[in-house]
Structure formats: structure tokens, C-alpha cells
Amino acid sequence: MAKDILVQRKGRIVHITLNRPRKGNLMSTRMKEILTDTVNGLGRDDKTCAIVLRGNGKDFCHGREQALPGGPPKNAFDMHNRAMGKILAVYAAFRNCPVPIVSVVQGKALGFGCALVGGSDVAYASTEARFALPEMAHGTAPTLAMAALAKVSPKTVCDLVYSREEIDAETALATGLVSRVFPPAELDNAVDGLLARLAAYDPVDVKAVKRFQWTGPQLHPDIMSDLAGYTLATVRSRKIG
Template sequence: MADPILKQKDGDITTITLNRPEDGNKQSDDTWAQCTEMLNTAAKESRAIVFRGAGADFCLGRAAMGQAGPVLEAYQVRERADIIFNLYGAFRNSKVPIIGVVQGRASGLGCALAALCDITLASDKARFSFPEMAHKIMPTIAFSALVDRMPRKAATFMIYSTQEIDAHKALSFGLVSNVVAAGELQGSVTTLVDHFKKGPMAAILAAKEYARQAFDMSVPAATDYARSLHATVNSYSGMRG
């Protein structure tokens, strides 16, 4: 049986691939916890991480958890939800950029992960949706992934309408970074990764750190932070190596 998630290293670029194409790359909670560990490890040993799905789709969310059992108490529900919140944290807290590659459908948790990537490249065949409300699921787990990634009106439209949107609409919503023809997607990934291979590691780390912090700051604070990083990193001898 194939591993549900694959990890491959090309020098200091790590690719993590969701590998259940027969089921839209849905993963069990145990496997999502494993994915969190993979991301945390990759962030310590890479200059960039490529995150993608095998087959026709990026990811259709969480795998079914079997037959319904007794109703869980609030604390148990919270423990189960923390598996996903910890996964979100691995994306948000990664010290290196994460590049998402979306070739087909990204639904529910899969759409949330596409949003959480620092850069998301999408095929013009890609589709994005949050169907939770249509399945009578209160969607704040998915919604929480969007609060620092998408404008409010775009996020609330997707959550409440449950509509599937195309890649160009996702681009206008700020959900993805760029849309290319399906046949050009891998070439676009390769070109982008090559930029990371050539860039000074100190600059890559500093730019990611700035992106993590600055958007929650006031403009004066973000300016002061930029001034400090600029002076510190650009005077570092490793930038001239």
C-alpha cells in the first residue's frame, strides 16, 4: 500500500505530496498529524517547501471518520479539531515559504490549505470550494484559515454560498497567487523554485519572517521592522557569498 503522504528532497527544496489520488487526496486525522510533523521538519532543513496533491485533484479535505459514534463532549471535539489547527499552525509558522500547487479541485480543508500556502500556483482547471454549510457543518475550522489570507467579503461569500469557484475567480479573491494553463503548471513551479534555489538563504528567511509579522502591524511599526531587517540582513556577509 502506497504511503498516503510522500516527502521528497531535491537539495534544500522539499516537496510534500498528498498521495491518495483515488480518493481526492483526502486524509485521515492521523495522517494529517503526520503531515504537520513533516512540515515542521521540512521547515528546519529547506529553503522552500512545495506542497501538492497527486492525481487529478489537490485535496478534497478530511477522510470520512467511519460510522458515527456517541456524541462527543466539547473537550473531545476540541482535541479532534486541534489536529487541524496544528496543521494550520505548521503552515503559518514555517520559517521558509510554502508553495502550493493546485491542479484540480481544492475543497474544504483542501481549499483552506491552498489559502494558507505563502504562494499558490493554480491551473486554469483548478476549482475551489468550502461545502461545509451545505453538509450542515458549522465551518469555523475552515473559516479560521482565511482570516489572514483573504479579504472578508471574499471569504464570507465562499463560506456562506458554498459555491465552487474557478481559478480566475480565486485569483481575484486573493486565494491564489497566479493562474496558468494546465500544461504550463509544472513549468511555472520549476521556474519559481529555481528563484528560491538562487536566492540568499538569509534573504529568503527574512522576507518570510516579514510576511508573517508585518501584515498584523500598524504601518509605522511595519516600516520600522522593514528598516531593521533591511539593515541587519543586507549588511550580513552571507548575502555576498
């Protein structure tokens, strides 16, 4: 039986592939747990300088399975622990991982899949990629996905939620959901070029950028400036002498 998540190391880059192509890489509870544990583990590994997330097949990820192992939740506490907590753990793993996570998006990224893209540090998308948050059609307010899309234009996020309509890759680029857009035939080469650069950088510099990008914008501008200065001074001091 094929594994639902594949993990492959290529030098200092680790590739994680969602591997349920016949189901649009729909994420089960177990897949979320594996993804969380894998990212957390790689974050403690000094040999890794970047993580790449892809979906096998024509689509990136259609979201997550609604059914929970063990049957319906008994109460709100049970629901949070068995459902919401598993999702939030993935987002936290992405956020707290010391090295950048690069999503490579082809086809559809829906619901939880769209949130994975938003929670990545860099996202390269095919011109054929499409993004949507269809949860309201199923009676679910997608507040968890919205939390992962904090860096995306708030008006775009609200429109995705309320309209449930897909947006194309160029719109996703304009609103900050993805970093760059490429024709399908050029996507892999573009990703390889980025990964080669990341592998060549000083790993401390790479980690400092990741940490500052997630921490700095949440601070008062004066405190953010101080953090920027002290971060750079600390990193540069390693290279003195």
C-alpha cells in the first residue's frame, strides 16, 4: 500500500509529497499528524536548510477529510482536541520550523490546502493553479484557515470565504497568497533554482530571515527595528575574525 505522505531528502533539501492523487490529496487526520511530526522533526535537524511541500497528481490538495476516526466528537472539548487541534498543530509546525517551507502548487488548492499555501514561507504556483475556501457551503466557518492566511489581503480572504469562488494564480499573486507564478513547464526549474540558492546560503542567515519574517511584523515598529538590528548584529558577529 502506497504511503499517503512521502518524505525524501536531497542533500540539504527535504521534499514532502502529499500522495493521495486519486482523492485530490485530501488530508486525513493521520496525514495531518505525520505532516506535523515530520516538519517538527526536520526543524531540529541541522542538516536541513529548506522543506518543499508538493501534491502528487494534477492538484495540490483538495482540503481535509471531514470524518474523524472514532466517530463524531462528543463535545466542544473533544472536537477541538481531535479535529481543530490537529489542524492548528500543522500551522504551528510551519510557523515555528526554523527553516523555510516552500509550497509548489499545481491545480487546485482548496480549504486546508489553500491554508497550507498561505502558511508556507514561499509559494511558487503554476499558472493553472486555483485557490478557494469552500467551507461555508458545508456549514463550516473557516476560521482556522483564515488564521493561516494572516499574511494575505484581508479583503481577499473574506471574499474567498463568503463567495466560495476560486481565484486564479495571478490573483493569488496580487494578494500575497503566492510568491511567484510560472507556466507549468517552467515551474520545476524555477523551484530548483530557488532551492539551489537556499542550499548555498549560510544556514544561520536563512533561519534568521525566517524567524524575523514571522516575528517582526507583529511588533511595534520601534521594537521591530530594534529586533532587526540586534538580529543582524548577532548574525554578523559570527563572521568577525
